[in-house]
Amino acid sequence: MQIYDYGDKNSDTVLIQMVDDHDMNLMDSEFHLIEELGGRIDFRLIAVKVDSWNDDLSPWESPAVFGSNGFGGQAETALKKLMDEVIEPLRSSRSDSLHLYIGGYSLAGLFALWSVYRTDIFAGCAAASPSVWFPGFAEFMANEEIKTGRVYLSLGDKEEKTKNPVMGRVGDAIRSGYDLLKDKIDVTLEWNEGNHFREPDLRTAKGFAWLLRK
DSSP states (O other), rough: EEEEEEEEETOSSEEEEEEHHHHHHTTHHHHHHHHHTTTTOOOEEEEESSSSSSHOSSSSSSSSSSSSEEEEEHHHHHHHHHHIIIIIIHHHTTTTOOOOEEEEEEEEHHHHHHHHHOSHHHHHHHHOOOOOOOOTTTHHHHHSSSOOOOEEEEEEETTTTTOOOOGGGHHHHHHHHHHTTTTEEEEEEEEEESOHHHHHHHHHHHHHHHHHHH
C-alpha cells in the first residue's frame, strides 16, 4: 500500500479512500470538490493505493464478469493492512477525538461499503457508484448487520443499462440495499447522470461532502 495525504494533517476528521492509478490522477480535483461541496477545509483525505484492484478490494473470490481478470477476494487482508498501517497510527495519536470515514468509487466503493459491515471504526461510508452487482453482495447485505450510522450511496442513471447480465443487476442491487438500510441508519441514495465512467471525482466528492455536512 502507498499512502497519499491531502488537506489538514492535524484534523481529527479523516476521510479514507482506496485508489488505483486512475483515481490518483483525479485526487487533487476530488479534494477541492469536497472542500467546495462540504463547506469545510478542516479535514484530511488519505488516499491508499492498492497493489491489485480486483484482488485487494473484492470481499471473496469470484470469476471474471468482464475481460479475463477475476477477483481474488483479498479484502479482509487489505482491511487489516489499512487498520495496521493507517488507522492504528492515527488512533494512537488522537483516539478520543478522531472521526474516520471511508469511501470510494466503483470496486473501492464496494470495499468501503463491505468494510462498515466488518468493523465499527468508521463513522460513515461514501459508496459512489459501488460495484454492488458483485456476486453474492446483495445477499451479504441482507444477512449481515451494518456497523456504522451513516451511508451515502449513488449510481449513474445509465449504469444498469448494460448488456453484461451480472453488472446489469447493479440498479436493483443498490435499490434493495438502500431499502434494507433506510429504517436502520441515516442513508441516502443519489442518482447521477451518465454511465459508470462519468465524473468519478465529483461523484465521490459528493459522497464525502454529504458525510461532512452531517
